Amino acid sequence: MNPALTRLSRAVHAAVAASLSLLLIVQPAAPAQASAPEKVVIMVGGITKLIYLPARLTEQLGYFKAEGLDVELLSQPAGVDAENELLSGGVQAVVGFYDHSIDLQAKGKEVKAIVVFGQVPGEVEMVATKQADTIKSMADVKGKTLGVTGLGSSTNFLTQYLANLKGVPSSQYTVLPVGADNSFIAAIRQNRIDAGMTTEPTVSQLLKSGDAKVLIDMRNVEGTRAALGGTYPASSLYVQSAWLDTHQQEAAKLARAFVKTLQYLHTHSAEEIAAQMPKDYVGSDKALYVSALKASLPMYTADGKMPADGPETVLKVLAGFNPSVKDRHIDLSRTFTNQFVNEVKP
Known part of the structure; x- marks a missing residue:
């Protein structure tokens, strides 16, 4: 090859290489595509119940979005139904x-509570006014029909424990699943149940209408300790332990969002909180809803942490009537964690 042409070819290649190098240096990097947040579906065991108020209130206040979370709230009438959805993999978390x-x-x-909303159940055993003269304590429920939200629900657990405590085994009364809210009220009015366990705002509605009276009140610490012997952590956010192991970041964000809501509940009036809720939650009687909310505010924790004596009290209650719990060693440390709420800055 002609030496002159060879030198020219080398020069052209060098120029091209230099140009490419310069292009790579000055060419701005393509912006990284921000990945969309993973969707978290939360099933609530009765989303309009005040015991589970933090779920919808967190959404209303925009705290999920502030954490970059894509959260969808669903509802089932009873906690046991929500639990089944979690175990089947249909949802990632349960309230x-x-x-x-x-x-x-x-x-x-294996499931684990990561935020505790309620230090007490917020449940009330209501007795139909027509039965109030014959049912004056749980010792009087022999032969009666008692309403619960669902079979295997927490209301069912508590009903069995309270009756058993008074010497009445579950074989001596009938348990009827009647759901909550309007279906519970209808069951009382239609004489399908003689007494039953429900929450606010249903309790206030029944008291106002005169259809039922309070038999056992577990809406506050004093009433709960009198009935169960200690604080009874109840409404909470729980997830499958296997999911938690691989979703620490999502768990931390959920904890921050819910703790902010619990702090809101302790720094705002019932009227201000009610104003944040959808109209269909408050209903046509806003004064009744606000009154029910005021009665419920003492149940909420301020920081989402598990009460120190809570797990032992719950274990004692379940072991009191459930042989499968009583006969097995339960490792309470595997049933909850304060790890994520402890990381939330005040």
Whole structure:
């Protein structure tokens, strides 16, 4: 080859290489595509119940979005139905009672509460006014029909424990699943149940109408300790332990969002909180809803942490009537964690 042409070819190649190098240096990098947040579906065991108020209130206040979470809230009438959805993989988390984590461990399933909303159940055993003269305590429920939200629900657990405590085994009364809210009220009015366990705002509605009276009140710490012997952590956010192991970041974000809501509940009036809720939650009688909310505010924790004596009390209650819990060693440390709420800055 002609030496001149060879030198020219080398020069052209060098120029091209230099140009490419310069292009790579000055060419701005393509912006990284921000990955969409993973969707978290939360099943609530009765989303309009005030015991589970933090779920919808967190959404209303925009705290999920502020954490970059894509959260969808669904509702089932009873906590046991929500639990089944979690175990089947249909949802990633449940807002329900902490006692399910103990009951499930006895059945070989591992779930863990990561935020505790309620330090008490917020449940009330209501007796139909027509039966109030004959049912003056749980010792009087022999032969009666007692309403619960669902079979295997926390209301069912508590009903069995309270009756058994008074010497009445479950074989001596009938348990009828009647759901909550309007279906519970209808069951009382139609004489399908003689007494039953429900929450606010249903309690206030029944008291106002005169259809039922309070038999056992577990809406505050004093009433709960009198009935159960200690604080009874109830409404909480729980997840499958296997999911938690691989979704620490999502768990931390959920904890921050819910703790902010619990702090909101302790720094705002019932009227201000009610104003944040959808109209269909408050209903046509806003004054009744606000009154029910005021009665419920003492139940909420301020920081989402598990009360120190809570797990032992719940274990004692479940073991009091459930042989599968009583006969197995339950490792309470595997049923909850304060790890994520402890990381939330005040």
